[in-house]
Every structure is written in structure tokens, then in C-alpha cells.
Amino acid sequence: MSIYLPIAEQSVEIWELVGIGGGIGVLSGIFGVGGGFLLTPLLILLGIPPAVAVASGANQVMGSSVSGVFAHWRRRNVDIKMSIFLLIGGFAGSGAGVWLFALLKKLGQIDLVISLSYVGVLGSVGLMMLIETLSSIHGSNSGKVMGKLHPHHSWHGLPLRLRFPRSGLYISAMLPIGVGVIGGVLAAVMGVGGGFILVPLMIYVLGMPTAVVVGTSLFQMIFVTANVTLLQAITTHTVDVPLAMILLAGGAVGAQVGARLGGNLPAERLRLLLALIVLLVCGQMALGLFLPPTETYSLG
Secondary structure (H helix, E strand, C coil): CEEEECCCCEEEEHHHHHHHHHHHHHHHHHHCCCCHHHHHHHHHHCCCCHHHHHHHHHHHHHHHHHHHHHHHHHCCCCCHHHHHHHHHHHHHHHHHHHHHHHHHHHHCCHHHHHHHHHHHHHHHHHHHHHHHHHHHHHCCCHHHHHHCCCCCCHHHHCCCEEEECCCCEEEECHHHHHHHHHHHHHHHHHCCCCHHHHHHHHHHCCCCCHHHHHHHHHHHHHHHHHHHHHHHHHHCCCCCHHHHHHHHHHHHHHHHHHHHHHCCCCHHHHHHHHHHHHHHHHHHHHHHHHCCCCCCCCCC
């Protein structure tokens, strides 16, 4: 059964979209990464214009994050105070990112920038995840490495230091704001929640416990991606509502499944699987940049 997408100006199989949304939702619940870093490339590979895939995908990330947060909230794995400062930076970054998105769209370069950004980011993140996961699997004492929940770095001593009791930290408020800015820009330009960058930053830069990072990351994604969706709809008119709603429905269900699976499956094996998926999608997108298009000329 196919459905016509008015903004994307094409028909697609509805069950393909439900499957993609559900699969991304499962990843969101397991890893706390929103899933947009895989959703947008998959939509592009499905034939959705990159600008529409980015803007509409941000809405699905919001839905997956809402569903996933409920599961983590019950386990008290959400640091509300930390989320507030992440959101301050996230709103600032998303506003700047939407402005940049609109400028690139006006110049006719947005599709190329999105594709190049994904190839670069997915390739880097996938390789780092693969190397770290293989080291953890073959390491003789990986548990001790993960046990260092609160490493202290020189940047923790920056001004405006505050206590974050849920995370057990006493660090500068400038750090979560800066991390939030990065996530906001990524959400606007690439249609991602930013979790695949935010989660490592929250662990290694802020020093947050891994258990709290996932829930906190998903919580701030709700508001940042909602802000991005609203700004994209107003400024660039690239949010396809039917596409976003179908992805949202699949993602909300998938996130609940993922949250349950995450507590039962080996963490190292899950990270290895995610790294391989990321590299596979990256390779497919990189190949698309070099292969000649089926249509050498388009009015779109």
C-alpha cells in the first residue's frame, strides 16, 4: 500500500516507512541516540529529497525520544538539572542551524552538504565505535574502564561551576551549554537528535555516569527536535506531515521495545552491531556520491 507525500512530491510504500521508523525507534530505546543519524540516510536512500528527509526526520526523533524517556524516567536515569543547561545550548544551536540550513537551501547546496556531512560523520563515528568496541570485547579488564564514571579534567574547573547531584558532578555550567549547542546545530542541519555525538561528549567531556547519560540525552532531544521541526516548518517549508506522522508512530512503538531489549542484551555486542550498521549506511551513501545519477537532469 502506497501513500503520496505532498512535500516530498512522491509516493512510497507505507510499510517501508513504518518499518524504518520502528527500527530506528528500537535503536533509540537501546542506545539513547535518537536514531536520526540513521533515519535521514535511509530516507535519502529510499528516494526522499535530503532537505525533506532532514526536516521530517527530526520529528520522528522527537517521538522516539518521548517514548524512550518514559522507560528511563521510571529507572530514575534522567538528570533534569543537567538537561536544562543542555537545552539552553540546544535552543541556541538549533536556531543557528536552521538559519544555516535555509541559507544553504537558498544557494542550492543543501543536498550536497547533507550527504557529505553524513558520510564524514557516520564514517568517523562508526570507526571510533568499532575500534572502541573491539578493544572492549578483547580487553582483559574492560569493566574497570567503564567503572571510571567521574573522571576529572582541566575544563571542569571553568567558571560558573554548579553541582549536579543526580550525576554526582561539580562542573562549569558552560560545558553542558556548549555540548547542547553542538547537538542543536546537528539537529537542524542533519535532522538528528545529536545523541551519537552527545552521548560520548556527556560521558567523556562532562564525566556523567553512563546510566544517566542515555535518559538525559533522550530528554533534551525531545525539546530540541521539537524546536527544529517548528523552525523548519516556518522557515524552509520542508516538513512533510504524513511522512513525519508515519515515522513517528513506528518510532514510538520501537523505542519501547528497544528500552526493554537494552537491559537484556550484552552491551559490547550491541555497540558492535550499531557500529557495523553505521559503517554500512555510510558506505552506501558514499557510493551514491560517486555513482552517476539515473536522471542526469531534473527540474526539482
